[in-house]
Amino acid sequence: MTARTPLMAGNWKMNLNHLEAIAHVQKLAFALTDKDYDAVEVAVLPPFTDLRSVQTLVDGDKLKIKYGAQDVSAQDSGAYTGEISGAMLTKLKCTYVAIGHSERRQYHGENEEICNAKVKAAYKHGLTPILCVGEGLDVRKAGNQVAHTLAQVDGALKDVPAEQAESIVIAYEPVWAIGTGEVATPEDAQEVCGAIRGRLAELYSQELADKVRIQYGGSVKSGNVAAIMAQPDVDGALVGGAALDAEEFVKIVRFRDQ
């Protein structure tokens, strides 16, 4: 089995303007040490309007924090008002881009076909997708969380070759746990994250599946992160609300101390 470096990513959603973004990243940079970066990869996903400020800070101070966007257009360029292309994000030296977050699926009608096109667009432009998947409460109550989530994985990875898919990050985010304070139990997280790894092995190979990082997301906090990270198929967290508090996010990065 390949050792997977945990990825702790803060998804700021529609919070923090570009000035607040600078102050926030400075706080993270001040607190995080080489010891932290040796153990964990740390990333932030600010709103589009913050990315240039974050890039300037990260470049200027040679920070080890990675960053990325919360969405990307499936198109390369042209008459797509309001869209941001992968090339634009690469130009800003983004590493990651979240694709198919449940809020994009819920409020912007993003389905498997769109997520698949966005995954392909991300790879085309040299970005690493953080593909977000996960079931809503009705599906969970019916006990169909694994089948539902695996169908999302299948759809988003359709015709994506192994040499690209091996670098993907998949974030399992049960929708009922997002922003609700109702975190999945470690066993719930492991059940679905393990099934995702199993599906990657079927779609590609066990070797590829063992390389892919699978995050859990949904009400992650410093108080619950250690138990979730102790699960064998959980390789990081996609953190929403708690990532807006720099001190709390640093504690999450230091999950081994909690």
Ligand SMILES: O=C[C@H](O)COP(=O)(O)O
């Ligand atoms: O992308 C992050 C997730 O939506 C989790 O958000 P949350 O930590 O506020 O529950």
